[in-house]
Amino acid sequence: MHSVLLVEDHTMVREALRSKIEEESWLEVVGEAENGREAIEQFKEHHPDIVIMDIRMENLNGVEATRRIKKLNPDTRIVAVSVTCDVPIVLKMFEAGASGYLPKSSAFNELISALEEVAEG
Numbered sequence: 001m002h003s004v005l006l007v008e009d010h011t012m013v014r015e016a017l018r019s020k021i022e023e024e025s026w027l028e029v030v031g032e033a034e035n036g037r038e039a040i041e042q043f044k045e046h047h048p049d050i051v052i053m054d055i056r057m058e059n060l061n062g063v064e065a066t067r068r069i070k071k072l073n074p075d076t077r078i079v080a081v082s083v084t085c086d087v088p089i090v091l092k093m094f095e096a097g098a099s100g101y102l103p104k105s106s107a108f109n110e111l112i113s114a115l116e117e118v119a120e121g
Contacts, residue, residue, distance in 0.1 A: 002119050003030040005048040007039040007065065008081070009057040013104070017052065020108045027115065036060025036068075043069050048076070050115060053098070055082035055089055063092045070097035077118040079111075 004027055008014040014032055021027050027050075031042035037060045043051065051069060055062040066078050080093040080101040090101050099118040102111055 001026060001028055002050055002115075003028050003046065003048040004115070005029075005031045005033065005039065005042055005046060005051045007033045007036070007042075007051060007057070007062065008054045009034045017111075020111070021115075024112060024115075026119075036062060036065030039065045040068050040072075043072060043076075047073070050118060051076060051078045052111075052115075053078050053080050053093075055080055055093055056084065063089075063096050066093060066096040066098055079114055079118055081111075 004021055006014050006017050006029060008017060018029050021029055030046040030048050033039040033042045035057045053062045053066055062080060069076055069078065077099040078097060080098045081104055083104045085103050093101060100114050102114055
């Protein structure tokens, strides 16, 4: 079982992600956050294996939240998600320590595949 923290500023998207992830027997959503500051608090409380991190959020963006989480635990896997495919922003996420990236236009099965890949290292 792999624990997951969802970081997404849009409630509807976050709820849809949670619903889909909870269909997977090997994944457990242990926390949710709607901005980077909440993400760090939730991370400290739950110590998830995987974080699904929105890139663009108010109150601490995904790049900075990723940097801070990776400092707390370098082994944490972070999958960045965003509506943007802006290469410089995506590269900043990888530089901050993200393990993968998916545009929000991806299908849920692509997200699950990405989570499987990062869970395996």
